[in-house]
Amino acid sequence: MFYIPDISKYIDVQEHFLLFLQKTVGSGNVHPFTFCDYPFIFDTNTKTQLLHIDALLQMKFAIEDVQRRNLQSMLGTQIDPVNPCLVICIHRKNIVPSTINQISKYHTADFKKPLKVGFVGEDAVDAGGVRKEFFMLIMREILDPKYGMFRFYEDSRKIWFNSKSFEDPIMFRLVGLVCGLAIYNHIIISLPFPLALYKKLLGRKTTLEDLSKLEPQVAHHLQALLDYEDEESFKDSFPLVFQIDEDNFGHIQTTDLIPNGGDTEVTVNNRQDYIDAYVDYVLNKSVEPQFSAFSEGFLEVCGGHVLNLFHPQELMAMVIGDENYDWDELEKSVEYKGQYYKHHPTVKLFWQVFRELSVDAKKKFLVFLTGNDHIPIQGWSSLQVIIQPVKGGNDFFPVAHTCFNLLDLPMYTNKDILKDKLLTAIEHTEGFTLA
Numbered sequence: 001m002f003y004i005p006d007i008s009k010y011i012d013v014q015e016h017f018l019l020f021l022q023k024t025v026g027s028g029n030v031h032p033f034t035f036c037d038y039p040f041i042f043d044t045n046t047k048t049q050l051l052h053i054d055a056l057l058q059m060k061f062a063i064e065d066v067q068r069r070n071l072q073s074m075l076g077t078q079i080d081p082v083n084p085c086l087v088i089c090i091h092r093k094n095i096v097p098s099t100i101n102q103i104s105k106y107h108t109a110d111f112k113k114p115l116k117v118g119f120v121g122e123d124a125v126d127a128g129g130v131r132k133e134f135f136m137l138i139m140r141e142i143l144d145p146k147y148g149m150f151r152f153y154e155d156s157r158k159i160w161f162n163s164k165s166f167e168d169p170i171m172f173r174l175v176g177l178v179c180g181l182a183i184y185n186h187i188i189i190s191l192p193f194p195l196a197l198y199k200k201l202l203g204r205k206t207t208l209e210d211l212s213k214l215e216p217q218v219a220h221h222l223q224a225l226l227d228y229e230d231e232e233s234f235k236d237s238f239p240l241v242f243q244i245d246e247d248n249f250g251h252i253q254t255t256d257l258i259p260n261g262g263d264t265e266v267t268v269n270n271r272q273d274y275i276d277a278y279v280d281y282v283l284n285k286s287v288e289p290q291f292s293a294f295s296e297g298f299l300e301v302c303g304g305h306v307l308n309l310f311h312p313q314e315l316m317a318m319v320i321g322d323e324n325y326d327w328d329e330l331e332k333s334v335e336y337k338g339q340y341y342k343h344h345p346t347v348k349l350f351w352q353v354f355r356e357l358s359v360d361a362k363k364k365f366l367v368f369l370t371g372n373d374h375i376p377i378q379g380w381s382s383l384q385v386i387i388q389p390v391k392g393g394n395d396f397f398p399v400a401h402t403c404f405n406l407l408d409l410p411m412y413t414n415k416d417i418l419k420d421k422l423l424t425a426i427e428h429t430e431g432f433t434l435a
């Protein structure tokens with residue numbers, strides 16, 4: 001309601017943020033004015049900019065600390081040289097254990113360094129594309145049902161922590177760390193949690209509305225309980241006690257929502273208490289160990305004053321990006337290099353083919369080109385997609401440089417050949433081996 005979208009055009013956002021940081025760690029009663037004291041005027045794009053500024057500052061401090069320690073080593077104080085980057089080298093076929101093994105070697109300060117990722121046996125320098133694929137693959141693997149860490153809700157297409165998971169808390173901390181590292185390194189990820197996750201990370205209270213985003217049918221029944229007006233028939237219509245039934249690997253487990261909940265009937269007078277207890281159990285109490293581990297990992301990377309400037313909706317948009325695809329805007333925002341231009345015959349063929357693709361195929365193309373099937377909240381223009389010509393003609397495939405959102409498009413002369421080559425390329429998006 002109070003956003004001023006163009007404010008970054010009129011003020012130096014970085015200068016105001018630096019003053020804000022000085023105030024939060026300083027002392028005294030006199031402080032300079034800063035717009036960061038009134039974060040409600042900043043839209044999501046501006047707040048994302050602030051988070052990126054904060055990340056760059058922390059990276060700068062981390063690198064300076066490494067340089068200081070390495071200088072001490074050179075002067076003979078017997079301190080081993082320290083890498084200025086957070087470097088992890090992952091086995092693609094064993095990505096989760098490999099990532100845990102790599103991350104466990106580092107301390108909190110190391111997570112503030114710029115991230116560099118490599119896959120064992122693949123000859124690629126991480127200029128951004130390898131990093132993007134790592135986050136895509138690790139999230140896909142961790143969220144796989146085989147680990148049993150998260151429950152998938154068919155009605156909402158969302159996930160939530162599995163309170164009955166057998167996985168060690170270190171796995172949930174890993175997910176939190178990965179999410180934090182993605183934000184810290186400006187990479188959007190596919191994380192199908194409801195808004196409740198981001199409210200909890202920011203210390204906000206969860207409500208029945210949050211449950212509706214996860215379990216819409218359950219929330220509908222609870223709302224019906226709340227809206228029922230006939231007091232005399234209430235108990236007959238809702239023969240409930242303060243308990244909840246859960247599916248525990250095929251067995252129904254009943255849990256009291258309050259002490260002696262099985263002996264406490266739900267009435268007109270206490271139905272709000274029942275709903276509050278139900279929501280609190282599902283979103284908070286039952287998953288406290290799992291969420292605490294996740295939150296610990298996330299805040300280890302992203303915690304700080306800047307995070308408190310966000311609303312939950314804004315934080316969610318920044319993590320997962322935008323799903324409101326305006327494909328026409330993509331076409332308008334693309335830049336061309338070399339012989340290519342908007343009305344070049346091959347470019348016209350490309351867009352004819354692209355417009356005819358299914359939505360799923362278009363998303364695969366987005367993964368092929370950028371490493372993710374979501375777009376940043378800043379819009380298509382922030383991706384700076386470039387299409388350039390390459391020699392080879394109809395016998396060659398398109399090649400994407402995900403580090404730079406750059407598409408090498410051979411100068412095809414036939415629409416069917418272009419479509420066949422493009423579809424084949426976008427179905428084979430993983431791997432950086434040059435062999």
